[in-house]
Amino acid sequence: MDVIGHYNYWVSIVLMMAGFYMVIASANLVKKLVGLNVFQTAVFLLYITMSKVSVPDCAIDCGTAPIFKEGFTVYSNPLPSVLILTAIVVSVSTTAVALAIIVRIKEAYGSVEEDEMLRRDGE
Amino acid sequence: MISLHLPALQVVVPLISAPLCVLLRRGFGAWLLATVIAWTAFAISLALLAQVLSDGALSYKMGGWAAPWGIEYRIDRLNAFMLVIVAGIGALVMPCAYHSVAREIAPERQHLFYAAFMLALTGLLGIVITGDVFNLYVFLEITSLASYTLVALGADRRALRASFQYLVLGTIGATFILIGIGLLYMVTGTLNMADLAARIPALQELRPVRAAFAFIVVGAGLKLALFPLHLWLPNAYTYAPSVVSAFLAATATKVGVYVLMRFIFTVFGARFAFEMMPLGEILMVLGLLAVMVGSLVAVFQTNVKRMLAYSSIAQIGYMALGISFASVNGLVAGIVHLFNHAAMKGALFLALACVFYRLGSVELDAMRGLGRRMPLTMATFVAAGMSLVGVPLTVGFISKWYLVVAAIESGLWPVAVIVLVASLLALVYIWRVVEVAYFREPDGDAPEVTEAPAAMLVPTMALAAACIYFGIDTELTVGVATEAALSLLEGGP
Known part of the structure; x- marks a missing residue:
């Protein structure tokens, strides 16, 4: 199994799990949100990695941006980058909405700790 | 153009x-x-x-x-x-x-x-x-x-x-x-x-x-x-x-x-x-658990909105169950229930919106004697609630009928039994609201309330009427669902 060749995928999975763990394990809402962001970023990396094209007898970088010019023969797929641009916009909006909710939670509860909020609601 | x-x-x-x-x-x-x-x-x-x-x-x-x-x-x-x-x-x-x-x-x-x-x-x-x-x-x-x-x-x-x-x-x-x-x-x-x-x-x-x-x-x-x-x-x-x-x-x-x-x-x-x-097995087990757990938890809620929320989890279980059979009747049950559940949950939650508009609360205690004070709203609630239970001549009956038929076709008698038991649980939690609204006297200090405004009442009643109409005339819903199910099973869009 090619471990080094899949370096980016390994990083992506490690980030994904680290982010996921943060979402589950931390009681602080801002930390949860940071975890969620790391989790989403890992997916961006996954998309960008899969668009990269490389050919066996080639130095490190083979697939280039799709430029119509001599010397550029192997192109990487630009579509996943475009897709992930959209996903980044979605992620930024999600973060904005989440932060807005956190601000209002802080105003309403005086805390952004989950257990503290539960205690103040008497649950 | x-x-x-x-x-x-x-x-x-x-x-x-x-x-x-x-x-x-x-x-x-x-x-x-x-x-x-x-x-x-x-x-x-x-x-x-x-x-x-x-x-x-x-x-x-x-x-x-x-x-x-x-x-x-x-x-x-x-x-x-x-x-x-x-x-x-x-x-x-x-x-x-x-x-x-x-x-x-x-x-x-x-x-x-x-x-x-x-x-x-x-x-x-x-x-x-x-x-x-x-x-x-x-x-x-x-x-x-x-x-x-x-x-x-x-x-x-x-x-x-x-x-x-x-x-x-x-x-x-x-x-x-x-x-x-x-x-x-x-x-x-x-x-x-x-x-x-x-x-x-x-x-x-x-x-x-x-x-x-x-x-x-x-x-x-x-x-x-x-x-x-x-x-x-x-x-x-x-x-x-x-x-x-x-x-x-x-x-x-x-x-x-x-x-x-x-x-x-x-x-x-x-x-x-x-x-x-193994998707069929997974969806069937999760669907059955959803149906039982959702209905059971709903029975013990005192906030009616929360009760309906747990009931929604149970109803989603029915849809998952319908998909899990991967047969025509199962899918018809799932697709028809999409429509039916939208109509009945829409009517139930809108009836609660009317109640909240007048009472400012949807706690069971606050709803004592509401059947006399807001008769139309509560009648709508009961009609849609009966549909949730699956009483014949309501839409709920149609989807449960197809679900039970699909279960029996696949030779899964216990599944059919669980569906019927869960329907009884639905009767229990809907009945709790009916009992409080119709058979309890309101507190002495309860605020005087009248019927909700017509703009709220008419759409609520229209949805409840749909629950009954499509329970009797199933040509449109079941007809479309059957053709959709057939084309889904053939594969391809």
């Missing part, structure tokens, strides 16, 4: 109305615009359904770009039917919204409420109409972000907590779907559903395809609140403003079920999902 572009207008019209609502800056103006737009969207969806029923599936090239490269909107019987459900509920909820929102939301936020509502409607319609998996993800996030905002507008501060929880779980669900779509693109090089359906059979031994399937099923499961991924749902529905609960309960989870069906049957194909992957 316009009729050619109906598929695009279905999404674009409500989308454009959202910023206009913000610009109007006045609650009443925004409400009027949103209502007109919601009814326009409903009219468009009916026109599309009529077109699909007479000419077969439609394909619309967004922006004139041909299918595998451009985004294709593909409308067959299943999604034309779903469009009518979503747009119809939106159109019926809007007239109620005016009074209910005026009571529950501060005046300076009302126009923003309608803007978010229109965005949620846009997203739901977009998810249903599109034939492109990435486009589906984007619409899913549009509708989710709008729903988080709508839930957070609830008056209780716990609405904020519920909204944040919904946001975290919803985002994880959507990101899982995104991972699944990425893995599929990796091996197939396409995002168009029809194209994917054509390429996956040759690649179904590959691990990325299987991983994609798992990610998408779990992601969609989070969105549709399939047990045990339902944790966000009870709080979100309990603390959201009344009309938002009605709208989300009737549409958002149904669209989640639609997404699951679309991926299982159209994109991956029934053979892959049920023969190579």
Whole structure:
């Protein structure tokens, strides 16, 4: 199994799990949100990695941006980058909405700790 | 000319109305615009359904770009039917919204409420109409972000907590779907559903395809609140403003079920999902657990909105169960129940919106003797509640009938028995409300209340009437569902 060749995928999975763990394990809402962001970023990396094209007898970088010019023969797929641009916009909006909710939670509860909020609601 | 572009207008019209609502800056103006737009969207969806029923599936090239490269909107019987459900509920909820929102939301936020509502409607319609998996993800996030905002507008501060929880779980669900779509693109090089359906059979031994399937099923499961991924749902529905609960309960989870069906049957194909992957067994076990646990927990709730939220989890279990049989009758049960549950939960939550409008509470204790003080509202509640139980001559009976028939066809008697037992549990929790409302005397100091305003009552009663009408005349619902089920099982869109 090619471990080094899949370096980016390994990083992506490690980030994904680290982010996921943060979402589950931390009681602080801002930390949860940071975890969620790391989790989403890992997916961006996954998309960008899969668009990269490389050919066996080639130095490190083979697939280039799709430029119509001599010397550029192997192109990487630009579509996943475009897709992930959209996903980044979605992620930024999600973060904005989440932060807005956190601000209002802080105003309403005086805390952004989950257990503290539960205690103040008497649950 | 316009009729050619109906598929695009279905999404674009409500989308454009959202910023206009913000610009109007006045609650009443925004409400009027949103209502007109919601009814326009409903009219468009009916026109599309009529077109699909007479000419077969439609394909619309967004922006004139041909299918595998451009985004294709593909409308067959299943999604034309779903469009009518979503747009119809939106159109019926809007007239109620005016009074209910005026009571529950501060005046300076009302126009923003309608803007978010229109965005949620846009997203739901977009998810249903599109034939492109990435486009589906984007619409899913549009509708989710709008729903988080709508839930957070609830008056209780716990609405904020519920909204944040919904946001975290919803985002994880959507990101899982995104991972699944990425893995599929990796091996197939396409995002168009029809194209994917054509390429996956040759690649179904590959691990990325299987991983994609798992990610998408779990992601969609989070969105549709399939047990045990339902944790966000009870709080979100309990603390959201009344009309938002009605709208989300009737549409958002149904669209989640639609997404699951679309991926299982159209994109991956029934053979892959049920023969190579153990999806049938998983959905059956989770569906049965949802039905039993949801109904049991509902019985012990004292807040009626929360009771209905748990009941929704149980009802979603019925739909998952219908899918799990992978037979025509099972799918018909699932698809018909999508419609039926939208009608009855819409009616029940809108009746609660009327109760909240007058009483300011939906606690069981506060509803003592309400049957005499708000007779029409409570009669509507009872009619829709009976439908939830599955009494004959209501829509609930039709979906349970098909479900039991499908269970018996597959030789699974215990499943049929569990469905019937859960119906009795539904009778128990609906009866608790009936008993309090009709057979208890109100407290001496209970406020005098009268019937809710007609603008709220009429749509509520219309939905309850639909629960009974479609329980007697099943030609449209079962007819469309049967043809949709047949085409889903054949595979391909």
